[in-house]
Amino acid sequence: MTTSSATGNAGGSESRGPTSPVTRMYDRSLSHPDDSNSCAGRIIGIDISTRMVAILHQGKARIKRILDSTPPETRTAHESTCCVPHDIVEMILAHLIRDLGTLKACSLTCRFWYIITLPHLFCTLTLRRDRSSPISEKLGMKSPRDRLKPLYRLHERGLTPLVKGIRVVQLYPWFIPEAFSHRDLRYFSAFTNVQTLVFHELRIDRFILDIECYFGHFSPTLRSITLYHPRCTPRQLSHFLSIFSTLDDIAIIGNPIEARIAIAPDIELIPLSTPKLRGRLLLTSFSQIDVWTRLIALCGGLRFRYMYPAWIGDCAPVLFEACAETLEILRISAADDIVSMWLCGGLSPDSS
C-alpha cells in the first residue's frame, strides 16, 4: 500500500540490488535516446548516469560494427563472445551474482569470463562442517583446524582480497580460539575487504580476551553483521559490536546464551570504537535491553534508518526512542502482540 503522496523513491531501500541499475540501463537502451515517449513510462523518477548510458550506446555501436564486418559463418562461438565489449559482458554477468551454478559454468567459457566471474564466485567464504566426510566427523577424525583449511586454499591461490563476506556455520562450537594455529590466524587476518559477517552461535565469550586480535582487522571495512544465538553475556555482546567502527547493519536472531560457567570473568571491557549504526537493525526474539543501553551510551544514540523488531520485549521503546530522528522504515509483525499492543498504547513496556 502506498499513500498518494508517495514520491519517486517507490523502490525503497529494500529494492537495492546489484541488478537494478543495469536493468534500468538496458530498458533505456531498447529505445532510441531521442524517443522520450517510449521510455518515459519505465524509468520515470530513476536516476541514470548519463556516462553509463553513453558507454552503453558506444558499446552497441561497436557490436554492430563488428557484426557487420564479419560474416556470421566465419565466426566461432569463442570469437562471438570475445567481440562483445568487456564492460557490457561484465554488466551482464553481474546479473548472475545470486546464481552460483550459472556463474561457475560461465567461468569455464574462456579466460576473460573466468576473470570476470572470479570476484563473484569467491565473494563469500563459508566455513562449516565438512559435508563430504560425515563418518570421519562422527568419529572425531576431523579437527576444528581442518575446517579452517579454506583459509589456506584461498591464500594459496591469491583469492583472499576477493572475499567480501564470511559465514561461519556451526551446530556445535568449533569456531573457537583454540581452532586457530598461528598460520590460520595469519590467513584469517589477511581478509582486509570483508563487508559482511554471518555467525551461527559464535562463542564471543571464548574470544573476548583477545577479541581485537581475531576480529579487529574487519573494523575498517565491515558494514553488516548477523549473529544467530551468540554465546556471551549482554555486556560482551555490546563490546563485540563496538569493535567495528564502520558497522551500519546489525541482525541478531535469538537471545545471547550465557555459558553455565563463565569462560571469561566479567573483566573491564574498554570500548574500542564507536560504530556508526546508520543502516538496518533486524532483531528477532531478542530481549536483552542492556546491549542497547550500553551501545546508546557508547555511540551517543543510535541512527538506524530501517528497523525490523519481532518479539523483542522491553527493547522496543528504548530502540524507537533512540532512533526517533532517523528511522525511515519500520517493519512490524501483526502477530507480535507485545510490540503492536505497545504501539497502540494498550500495554505498558514494563508489563511486557
Place this chain on the structure above:
Amino acid sequence: MPTLSPLKVLRSLQVEGWVGCCSMVGDDRNTRVMKVFSTIASPVFAEFVVVITGGYCCWLPQDVSLFQTLRRMNEAIFKLVFLLEDSDPLPSGVRQKLAKALEIATADGLLDFLDSPPIARVVRSRYCDWDKFSV
C-alpha cells in the same frame, strides 16, 4: 502514550503477519494495525506496505475484514494506493498465486475504494540470500 508519533522522518510502515487464516488473525489485529497507523505523525510518511508471506497469499481475497480496515484507513487517515510487493527469489508459482489473489480481490470489488488500479512491484530482500553463497 507510546506511539509512532515521535518518529519524525518515518517514510514507510511495513506490516507482516496480517494476512492469514481467519481463525489465526483475529479482529483485534485489524483494530491494532488501524490504531498503530493512526498514530503516525511524520510529515514525510508515504508508504504503507502489507507484507504477505508466500503460503498465505491465497487467503488474501477471503480476508474481507482486512480490506474493510484498509477502506477505513483510506477514508479516515491517508489516501492509499494498492501495491503488491513481490520478493525476488520467490518461486514463480507463488508469484502467480499472489497475482491471482490480487485479481480476485479486485474482481470482488474489495479494492473499489481506490482511486487507481492496483499495481505490483518486485523487491529484493537483503537478508534472504546469504545461504546461497559458499566457496
